[in-house]
Amino acid sequence: MNIRNIIKWSLIVMPVLIALYVLNYIWSVRTHYNYDVTANYEYNNFGDTVIYTQIAEGKILVNVDDKWDSGLLKINIKATNKGKFFNPEVRTGNETHVLERGAQGFRFLNISNHLQLNNHEIQLDFKYCNPADVTCEIILFNNQPLQNKKILVVSPHPDDAEIAAWGLYSNNESLIVTVTTGDFGPKNYDEIVDNDSLHYLLKGRLRFWNSITVPLLAGIEQKNIVNLGYSDLTLKDMFDYKDSVIASHATGLKNTNYYRERNFKDAIIPESDGRPIWSNLVNDFVYIIQNFNPDIIVLPHLLLDYHADHKYSTLAVIEAIRKTGKRDGQFYFYTNHLTGGVRVWPDGRMGDAIDLPPNLCGLGDSVRIRSVKLTANDQIEKTMALEAMNDLRMDLEWLWVKGTWLKFRYRTMKEIMGHEDNYFFKAVRSNELFFVEDINSAIGN
C-alpha cells in the first residue's frame, strides 16, 4: 500500500473512529446516573433553623454565630450546554462542589466549613452551570459537641471505617470494630497464588491485619481495635438462617477464631466458640457496647448504603442495643455504597466537598446531618491510611508490563468517561458527612 492509499484510508477510518468515540461518550453520559438529574433533590422541612438569603454580586451573606456546626446551602442550579458533557461545579470560597452532568434543580451544598470562618460572606463561582434563582436557603444544624465523646466505629469490612470516618475517629476517643476479614472479592493476588481458597485465606489474613493496624496510625489504642473475624458476604445468610453455621464463600472456613486469635491481646472482644452464626455476632456487639459504652455509634445507613454486609452489620448493632437496653447516645450513619444505582458518589476529586446525595430512598423530614471538617493535614493522613489498606491499591498484575498496560487503559477510560470511582477520590475530602439520629428514637421501646 502506498502512502497515498494510507492517507486515503486514514481519512475514511479516522472520522468513523471519532464518531464511534463520541457516540460511546454520549451513551456513557446518558447512562451514568440511574436517576433524573434534572429533578430537585427532595429534602424538605429539615434543619434546626433556615435562613433565607440571596446571591448578590456573586456572594451570599452567612451572618450566623458559631453554635452551628453543620450547614447546607439549598440552591437552584441549571447546567449549561457544556455542563451536559463536563461536570458542573460550584465553588464556595476555596471549596469545590461537583454536580452531575446536566444537573438541574435544587441541590444541597455542604457549606459547614465556612460557618466557623466568621467572615459572614461566601464567594460563589459557577463553572458549566448557573443559579436558576438568586434566592437560596441556608439550612443549619446544631449538634452536640464532639469533645469528650466516646465513638464506636462499625466497619463491615477492613477500610470502611477509614473511608467513612477517618477524620472523626482519629481526632476523638474511638473504638474501631471491623466485622469481617474482607476475605472475598477480586482475585488481586492470582498472579502468585493459583489455589482459590489459599488465595482468599491469604487475602483475608492481609486485610485482617490492615484492619487492626491502620487505626494505630491515628493513635488509637490497641485495646480499642478489634476484628470479629466473620467472612465477606455471609452476614445476610447468618441473619436468614439463624441456627446455621455459615462457612466462608471464599475459603470454606467455619471458625471465626482462626482470625480473632490474631487480635491484640487486650482488645475489647469477647470469648467465642468461633461459630459464624447470627447470635454470636449480636453477642459480640452486646459485649463491646457494654464494655465501651459509646456516646456515638458510627455505622452504615440501612437505606442509603446498599451493600448487604453493611446493612446486616447495622442490624446486628441495633439488635445488640435492644438487648443491652442502652438508649442514650446517637447514631452517626454513613454510606460508602450509595443506594439507587448512583455509580459515582460523591462525584469529584480529593479535597472537594461531600454534599447531600440525591434522596432516592425517601428519607423523611427528620434528616439531620453532621459534617466533620478535615484539614489539609487530616486529608494527607487519611490518604496515607487508605494507602495502607491493600485492597484499595492495585491488583498485583501491575508488576508485569502487560498488567500495567491493562491498568493504564482501564484508568484512562474511566477518567475520560467520568466514571472514576476510587475511594481516594471519593473519600479524601474537605469533610465527612453523617446522618444523625438519637439512639432512643431510632430504636424505639
Ligand SMILES: [Zn+2]
Ligand atoms: Zn464495605
